[in-house]
Structure formats: structure tokens, C-alpha cells
Amino acid sequence: MSAYSTGLELILNAAEGVLQVVVTDDEKPLCSQQWHRADRATEILAPALENLCAALDIKPNSFRRMACVRGPGSFTGIRLVLATAAALRRTGNAQVAGLDYMQALATTAVLRSQLLFGSTIWVLTHARRNLVHCQSFLSYGPMIPAQAQAPVDLCTPQEALERILASRTAPLPAGVPEGSRIVWVCGSGLERNAAVFSPLDLMRPSPDGTQRQPDGGAPVTTLDELTIPDINALCLLARHGDYADADIEPLYVRPCDAVENLPQLAPRLGLTGEEATTTLEQILQRPPTSDI
Numbered sequence: 001m002s003a004y005s006t007g008l009e010l011i012l013n014a015a016e017g018v019l020q021v022v023v024t025d026d027e028k029p030l031c032s033q034q035w036h037r038a039d040r041a042t043e044i045l046a047p048a049l050e051n052l053c054a055a056l057d058i059k060p061n062s063f064r065r066m067a068c069v070r071g072p073g074s075f076t077g078i079r080l081v082l083a084t085a086a087a088l089r090r091t092g093n094a095q096v097a098g099l100d101y102m103q104a105l106a107t108t109a110v111l112r113s114q115l116l117f118g119s120t121i122w123v124l125t126h127a128r129r130n131l132v133h134c135q136s137f138l139s140y141g142p143m144i145p146a147q148a149q150a151p152v153d154l155c156t157p158q159e160a161l162e163r164i165l166a167s168r169t170a171p172l173p174a175g176v177p178e179g180s181r182i183v184w185v186c187g188s189g190l191e192r193n194a195a196v197f198s199p200l201d202l203m204r205p206s207p208d209g210t211q212r213q214p215d216g217g218a219p220v221t222t223l224d225e226l227t228i229p230d231i232n233a234l235c236l237l238a239r240h241g242d243y244a245d246a247d248i249e250p251l252y253v254r255p256c257d258a259v260e261n262l263p264q265l266a267p268r269l270g271l272t273g274e275e276a277t278t279t280l281e282q283i284l285q286r287p288p289t290s291d292i
Contacts, residue, residue: 008024008062009023009066009238010022010063013229015077020034023052029233031037036259060080066085067098071154072102072125072253078250110142115184117173121136123187124186124190125188138173145233152251157197163273165217181218184222185221188224203219204219
């Protein structure tokens with residue numbers, strides 16, 4: 001680490017489909033690894049961090065900053081990286097920041113396509129059958145993370161399609177030339193619901209990327225292959241992260257399957273559905289008994 005370094009930083013993501021681990025020093029990448037085995041992320045992460053620290057000759061308590069993707073996505077993956085960061089924070093002096101998965105995908109689209117100010121990016125990720133996480137972003141150019149235009153929402157693929165179509169004729173941001181905008185769409189929700197979003201294939205831009213469609217709406221480019229964020233997008237978000245001396249709050253968005261199915265699961269524990277629900281509420285509202 002150089003004398004003027006902002007410090008060693010650890011970046012973690014396991015929100016969807018892949019486990020990504022990045023280490024930077026003074027915001028320059030030292031190492032990045034990713035495993036397309038999300039089902040084994042719990043087994044992989046701790047040994048991977050141990051091996052990575054040994055290879056780089058650093059100690060786990062040497063990190064000054066940790067940036068972790070907080071969701072939305074896999075409950076298990078989110079809990080895994082946030083719990084790991086919480087444990088590491090207690091062994092050293094690192095500050096932590098939560099990164100948004102949807103923003104990471106939108107920023108990946110900006111960086112891959114070098115989008116300029118004014119482009120709209122819709123991110124759709126799979127939530128469960130017939131439901132997607134849906135959020136729109138505005139590009140400010142490849143040096144700045146894409147900025148959310150509205151909070152992430154849970155909706156059906158058909159509802160998401162209607163929002164995308166409506167955005168094609170929405171007013172342009174100040175300073176964006178009329179007719180220059182293209183709407184971009186990416187994420188696992190696009191891939192998993194290809195039939196629903198097939199009308200977007202008829203709205204692709206002209207070769208010069210500027211011609212609007214006959215209905216006056218902006219053309220649409222679908223990035224079907226963009227389903228996980230790039231490492232450089234995660235690093236850009238980490239650079240702009242809001243760091244603090246506090247654990248990161250997860251962003252789940254969709255309800256937990258186990259909670260919704262609790263009335264059906266309760267008889268296996270010898271409880272009625274009402275008893276199980278009441279007990280869970282009491283546990284969730286119980287104040288902590290320690291500072292850890």
C-alpha cells in the first residue's frame with residue numbers, strides 16, 4: 001500500500017447467479033475472482049478470502065473499506081456477503097458501504113456501451129415466477145454510476161414491459177437533444193421472460209443509433225447477455241460508496257418464501273399457522289441482548 005493510498009478495499013457480490021470478490025488498493029484492482037456456483041457460495045467465500053489474502057500477503061483486518069452488494073436478489077447470497085463484512089468489520093477498522101445490484105447492472109450497461117448522458121437503462125432481474133425486480137436508470141456517462149430514476153419495484157414482466165414502452169415517449173432530461181436517446185434493457189428478468197419482452201425486438205435502433213421509431217418513441221436495445229455486473233462497474237460503485245462504521249442493511253424487496261409459506265409449514269412444528277406467525281412477529285421485534 002502506497003503512502004497516499006485510500007487503503008485496501010474488499011468488494012463482495014453474491015446477489016444473483018455468481019459470487020464475485022474484488023480487492024483494490026488506492027482504488028486500483030489487485031485481484032478479482034468470480035465463481036458461477038451461487039449454490040456453493042457459502043462454502044467458497046471464506047476459504048477464497050483466506051487464500052486471496054495469503055496470495056496478496058495481506059491480513060483480513062487490513063481492509064480499510066468494504067463494499068458489499070446488498071440486493072435485491074438471493075436472500076442467501078445477500079446474507080452471506082453482509083454477514084462476512086460484518087464479521088470482518090469487527091476484526092479491524094474497516095468502514096462499509098452497501099451497493100445496489102440493480103445499479104451495478106445499469107452501470108455495467110453504461111460502461112460496456114459507453115453510454116452518454118441521457119440514455120435510459122431499464123434493469124429487470126428475476127424475483128420469482130412471473131415477478132421481476134424493475135428499476136429505471138439514467139446514464140450520466142461512463143465516468144459516473146448510472147443514477148436511479150425511481151425506487152426498485154416488484155412487478156410482473158407484462159407490467160415491466162408497459163413501463164418500458166411508456167418510457168420511450170417520456171420527456172427527455174434537460175440538455176438531451178431530441179431524438180438522440182435510446183432505451184436500453186438488461187438483466188436476468190429479460191432473459192427469463194423472453195417471450196413477454198419479444199415486442200422490444202421490433203424497436204431496435206437504426207444503424208446510426210439515432211432514428212426514432214414510426215410511433216415517435218425512442219428505439220430500444222436489449223442486452224440479453226447482461227445478467228451479472230462487470231468487475232469494473234462494481235469498482236466504480238465502490239469508489240462512490242457511502243462508507244460508515246455500521247453494518248449494511250439488506251435490500252430484499254420481495255417477500256421471503258418461508259414467511260409466506262409459514263402457515264403451511266407450521267403443522268410440522270406442532271403449531272397452527274396463527275401461532276407460528278405470532279411467534280415470528282415476537283422474535284422479529286425482540287430487542288438485541290448484545291452489541292454484536
